[in-house]
Amino acid sequence: MKKVFTLLAVTGLLSVxxxxxxxxxxxxxxxSKTAIVVDAATGDTLSTWLAxxxxxPEPEEVDESQTQVTAAEGDGAxxxxxxxxxxxxxxxxxxxxxxxxxFVLLTLILGLALSIxxxxxxxxxxxxxxxxxxKIEEALNSGGVEAAKEVCRNTRGPVASIFYQGxxxxxxxxxxxxxxxxxYGGVQMGLLEKGLPxxxxxxxxxxxxxxxxxxxxxxxxxxLIGETGDADPKxxxxxxxLALITTVSGLIxxxxxxxxxxYIVSKIDSLVNEMEDxxxxxxxxxxxxxxx
Numbered sequence: 001m002k003k004v005f006t007l008l009a010v011t012g013l014l015s016v017x018x019x020x021x022x023x024x025x026x027x028x029x030x031x032s033k034t035a036i037v038v039d040a041a042t043g044d045t046l047s048t049w050l051a052x053x054x055x056x057p058e059p060e061e062v063d064e065s066q067t068q069v070t071a072a073e074g075d076g077a078x079x080x081x082x083x084x085x086x087x088x089x090x091x092x093x094x095x096x097x098x099x100x101x102x103f104v105l106l107t108l109i110l111g112l113a114l115s116i117x118x119x120x121x122x123x124x125x126x127x128x129x130x131x132x133x134x135k136i137e138e139a140l141n142s143g144g145v146e147a148a149k150e151v152c153r154n155t156r157g158p159v160a161s162i163f164y165q166g167x168x169x170x171x172x173x174x175x176x177x178x179x180x181x182x183x184y185g186g187v188q189m190g191l192l193e194k195g196l197p198x199x200x201x202x203x204x205x206x207x208x209x210x211x212x213x214x215x216x217x218x219x220x221x222x223x224l225i226g227e228t229g230d231a232d233p234k235x236x237x238x239x240x241x242l243a244l245i246t247t248v249s250g251l252i253x254x255x256x257x258x259x260x261x262x263y264i265v266s267k268i269d270s271l272v273n274e275m276e277d278x279x280x281x282x283x284x285x286x287x288x289x290x291x292x
Contacts, residue, residue, distance in 0.1 A: 104209050127159055129278040159278050161184065208250070214243045
């Protein structure tokens with residue numbers, strides 16, 4: 001029992017000693033806090049860091065409206081660039097004398113229209129000649145010349161038209177059929193080349209109109225110098241630059257149309273070679289059929 005009272009007395013003394021302390025809380029610059037503890041009995045000062053850290057900075061919110069504005073500015077920059085190109089072309093068109101630039105532009109429009117028409121026509125004229133020959137041979141073996149002519153009538157393209165003429169004259173002999181194929185082949189070749197001279201004319205006219213505009217612009221520049229009597233290099237450079245715009249425009253038009261022209265010519269040559277090869281095969285089929 002005495003031991004119990006002794007323990008209680010010691011515990012009470014310790015508790016009193018622990019409460020005889022003064023505590024002061026100080027805020028630090030970084031947001032943490034320091035506890036300053038002063039022992040009332042001894043006067044000793046104890047400094048202890050409390051576990052209170054500065055609050056973590058909140059994540060910055062992304063302004064969606066600002067993002068949308070940035071995206072809109074990017075789209076606006078692209079539109080502005082396209083608009084600047086159009087405005088530059090308009091300015092050059094006006095500076096290069098609208099009269100001659102209009103004629104150069106007309107040559108480009110007409111040349112492109114003729115070229116596109118020829119490309120579409122030649123594309124429609126292309127056929128599978130091997131498949132057509134196989135159908136004609138099958139028709140000759142099953143239904144004779146009339147069945148083969150019906151196959152040609154139902155097939156588009158110049159090759160089918162040539163085959164029809166050859167089969168139509170096959171009853172008069174192989175020689176007449178061959179002559180009909182050659183003659184009508186020349187007609188179809190003329191149809192394939194239809195419009196090419198006009199495209200060539202546009203190719204020749206475009207740079208000539210451009211050169212004419214340049215020469216007239218140079219003449220006007222020198223006339224102005226002669227009237228004023230002051231040969232300012234700056235004014236001469238501006239006048240010569242504007243005069244050369246028509247030449248550049250004409251050359252650009254000629255280059256564009258020349259590319260289309262060469263493509264069309266190569267396409268026609270390819271079709272003509274196929275027509276000649278297929279015509280020889282047709283004559284062989286007619287000879288084979290007549291010898292039965």
